[in-house]
Amino acid sequence: MTKILFILLSSSLVWATSGEEVKQKTKEAVNAAGDYTVEKKAEFQKSMEENLASLKADLKALKAQASDKTGETKEKINAEIADLEKKQSQLQADLKKLKKSTGAAWSEIKNGMSKAWDATKESYEKAKSKFH
Helix, strand or coil: CHHHHHHHHHHHHHHCCCHHHHHHHHHHHHHHHHHHHHHHHHHHHHHHHHHHHHHHHHHHHHHHHHHCCCHHHHHHHHHHHHHHHHHHHHHHHHHHHHHHCCHHHHHHHHHHHHHHHHHHHHHHHHHHHHCC
């Protein structure tokens, strides 16, 4: 984002001839960068909401499979489901933080959520493959 702001700012300043024009162009560049950030945050937030909804459905299906199992297999799958539900809960909490975040804070939350989502999805795929 810093690069975008710099590019917008520098390209605008080349054409500015007075102090007022420089101020106006700078303000426009900052606003454009801010709008871009808000748009990207909204896109990421929507993506995470969809991912979590999908995970919820996947866990429901995995639970249905677990109900048909017995003994040690059932214990293992239930333990994996419990771990996945814990990760899902943490992602939900992170999503709430993301919704309230602004500026640089949302970028940090995004990075953490992306890594957590990747790890959760990988855990789900491993669990799913064990019981098919």
